[in-house]
Amino acid sequence: MTQDYELMLKAYTDAGGKPDIFKETNIAHLVVHKNKVIGKNLVKGLVLEPKETPKGVDIYLKVEKKIENPVHLCFGILPKEGIQEINIKAKIENNSGIKLLAHCVFPNAIKVVHKMDADIEIGDNSYYEYNEFHFHGEDGGVEVVPKARIKIGKNSHLVTNFSLVNGRVGVFDLDYETEVLDNSTLDMSAKIYGYGKDKIKIREAGLLKGSNSRGVIKSRVAVKDDAISEIINEITAAGEESRGHVDCVEIIQGNASAKAVPIVNVLNETAKVTHEAAIGSVDKKQIETLMARGLEQKQAIDLIVSKMLR
């Protein structure tokens, strides 16, 4: 167990995490390896109850105030094979808030499955910010399946940032569904870099139910080699004066292919949704600008793609 903890810390550090935060008593954290909880710290106002199951961990999370420091989560599987199913039930009470930083590390994966299923309820005058960073090995042997249903109360904010730009994606199938009440905002963003035979599928949907609700869904995907990606961004604006925006950029190189499906529904005459989607190779003028400063074409493309995904 302690050895697993050491190895997870190393993987976490390799992934860019700062392991010192696990020693801070005023910063909450939870470290899960496969189906074992190997590290945990709580702070006042935060209830975090993990329960180990045969295939993973069920987590109950309750936030009773605005938690000052970001809460750090680390999920991972170190061996080449394994399965990890994380089920989360989260409740953010009224006038409360939390910022989560989750690192998911699968550095040696050849046959690894990581499933995450979350039900999140955010009260009124509250916020929930969830940032998830993935670090995969170079074998592409990971299947990542994150699902979430998120309800946002009134005068509240939801921010999600998903990033998978280090290592092979493997097979990825994300599905986030959200519902937004009066005067609340939704801001979802995903950045993914696929290569080899990676398969990416993202569906992010926002239902702007309340009056003056706002929603932005942003995706940035780059695929090369034989990778494929399909992005479904869906916004339904039903509330009075609700506003939505979908912004999708997919860059393809080599044999890769990409598909974007923006779905925009407007159910209220005072509501409005805009969308922009660009799919194609890297912009010629961008490449030539950097080449005119001395970069080779390939260096220019790599710089443009890596900055877009940063």
Next chain:
Amino acid sequence: MKILKIENVTLKLGERQVLNNLSLTVEGGTIHSILGPNAAGKSSLSYLIMGSSGYTPNTGKIYFLDKDITNLSISERARLGITLAWQEPARFEGLNVKDYISVGMKEKNDFLIKSVLHKVLLEPRDYLNRLVDKTLSGGERKRIELASVFAMRPKLAILDEPDSGIDILALDNIVEMIKELNQQGTTVLLITHREEVAEIANYTSLICSGFIVKEGTPQEVGRYFKEKCIPCPSKNFPDQKDEITKGEK
């Protein structure tokens, strides 16, 4: 020393003959302005010198310091010391000013990055971490383009309408910046449609309909431009080809 020599180039884009047997010589160390009305072929000429894809001349040759560069890539030309500041510079997502400017620098160094921002009158503290994306105004983007040219210290800088998108008040500043770039040792090919900007050059070529109509001192060519080109009804088609003259070098 002739830094750039363009010999009888023609360039066809689609069905359109954009450059028409155009020849041009640029003397090293000078500011050489290319003055011409809209759609004369100025930007196309700058892409052709830089080596943009799709802008290889159908006939003719381009020499840089006596080396034939007609078939070199943009990167190869840049490494020889040529660069281009686009009329409408590209925007990049996630790339900040600091990283953008440092792309062309042989030795990356923060002090130099700050100093080139000072040269274009942008306060480094406010701009180093700004993104070179849609959030910059047109004028700010053009200044950053100039700053990145300063940082690269090229032998030849092609500036495609550096004054466009810049308000009249800032025009004097831009002119000073171009002169300073030249004093730094860079030969400047200054492309513009305003004779008052062309006038800062040592030598001017007037382009119309894809070829050089007249060359000479900026005053001479500027006067011709005002008298003949501005009133000319066929804005972009010189009707008196026999009048085409070459000024003294």
